[in-house]
Amino acid sequence: MSKKISSRAEDYSQWYNDLVIRGGLADYSPVRGCMVIKPYGYAIWENMKTVLDKKFKDTGHVNAYFPLFIPKSFLSKEAAHVEGFAKECAVVTHYRLMNDPNGKGIVVDPDAKLEEELIVRPTSETIIWHTYKNWITSYRDLPLLINQWANVVRWEMRTRLFLRTAEFLWQEGHTAHSTSQEAIAEAETMLDVYADFVEKWLAIPVLRGVKTPNERFAGAVETYCIEALMQDGKALQAGTSHFLGQNFAKAFEVQFMTKENKQEYVWATSWGVSTRLIGALLMAHSDDEGLVLPPKVAPLQVVIIPIFKNAEELNAVFDRVSSLMKTLKAQDISVKLNDDDQTRPGFKYAQYELEGVPVRIAIGPRDLVSGTAEVARRDTKEKQIVQIDDLETFVPALLDEIQANMFQKALKFREENTRRADTYEEFKRLLDEQPGFILAHYDGSPETEDKIKEDTKATIRCIPLNNPLEDGVCILTGKPSTQRVVFARAY
RNA sequence: CGGGGUGUAGCGCAGUCCGGUAGCGCACCUGGUUUGGGACCAGGGGGUCGUAGGUUCGAAUCCUGCCACCCCGACCA
Incomplete structure (x- = not known):
């Protein structure tokens, strides 16, 4: 084994893999896309968990646990939601194995087929809202502020240690409110909790913003996010918080009686961060000698x-x-x-x-x-x-x-790699020659966003909160625009 | 799913073209000398060569199928 890890300059992807493997954070597992999180990597996660869990409790949330398996029919109750997740679900179809009649090991017992297939949760909105229906009948039951620490499975096409694994650990908060305003405030509060954590503990500066409709969570009315910039100039979504409107309440028939004795659907949020944060931590700070951990989350200081x-x-x-x-x-x-x-x-x-x-x-x-x-x-x-x-x-x-x-260094890097582009040529040149965040005007249409993505692989990472208004023209279509948005190629 | 690559000891690899029964470095074990930026010497253990079949007196090596993983894309936290 060579003593050195790969350098960022010669092979950024390999450098990242070397950090994870040689740094003792994780191992590959026998199953594609899955990983074994080793004690050192898990210790970082535990430190993150401890801080976040306290922040959640300090903002009034309690922990609970919902099941891993979700009846297949649940997933299809919210149209946009199923659209977003159906293509990456692991499905349980049988409950028993048997000896192979041909003597070749063990096979699925065809007689043990499930009446209704089960989905391994890719996220828990459906099972949770099914449950909330029984828990919420009155405005007195609201708000309901619950978080769970869990594992979820998304059968991704292409996986990367910590950044995108088939199974990952995360927390997901699911809250129910009596008014739209209160739910929006909740989503924004949790975004702030995430931003504060990532900046103060992980020492990674983030942009707070909202997603365009194209990039929104499946089933959300508004998706808030924090976006970080990695050392290779690619963006990484570090956390999301969604205002779900009444979409899930309607899909799962969750109504409550108001003070005025009227039936109304409840308003929802969900929010989460995952072990992907470990990937962000590695990519934001480490160097060619190995990991560089911020003291506040380092397992050993x-x-x-x-x-x-x-x-x-x-x-x-x-x-x-x-x-x-x-x-x-x-x-x-x-x-x-x-x-x-x-x-x-x-x-x-x-x-x-x-x-x-x-x-x-x-x-x-x-x-x-x-x-x-x-x-x-x-x-x-x-x-x-x-x-x-x-x-x-x-x-x-x-x-x-x-x-x-570490925070100042990362902030300086982000500032130096945040640029403006006023023409499409300049935009494309920056993406290839000086990757980073690019502030540019676009006309606000999903078609324009799609076209730019198709051409350049860059996506709109977010529309920053409190974004200054500025008249300009769309870099692609030349149509008028009132603000710049943040583009980047992303993980 | 498309493109590229790789499967040989725990890890990294050579050996495959040209078939003759498996080797190197690291790691590991024992003993000794060492210790201010990745120590050295001596000895030792460990591999049905991804898998199934075929060709052959003989297969890691040739042929066919299959599988897995990694990298690059499309999809996503």
């Missing part, structure tokens, strides 16, 4: 590498740092001393750089004499000598600085 030739020297380092480790842990900083005597320091340095541990501290016999340590930060790869006694204040400050610096 600080690693101490002792330099030693024998047990005495190791113990001397351990004695010198044990109180430091306690102090850091008391501040909720994860720290580990790697006392493995089978690998040498250089190997450990390379390994922790690959894994993206934010701060590395090396302490050897010479340091013990001088009372110093070598502190290396992963984001800039800078090293400096610090007094060991100062580390308990230096390290927390450094972690904060790394977190802030």
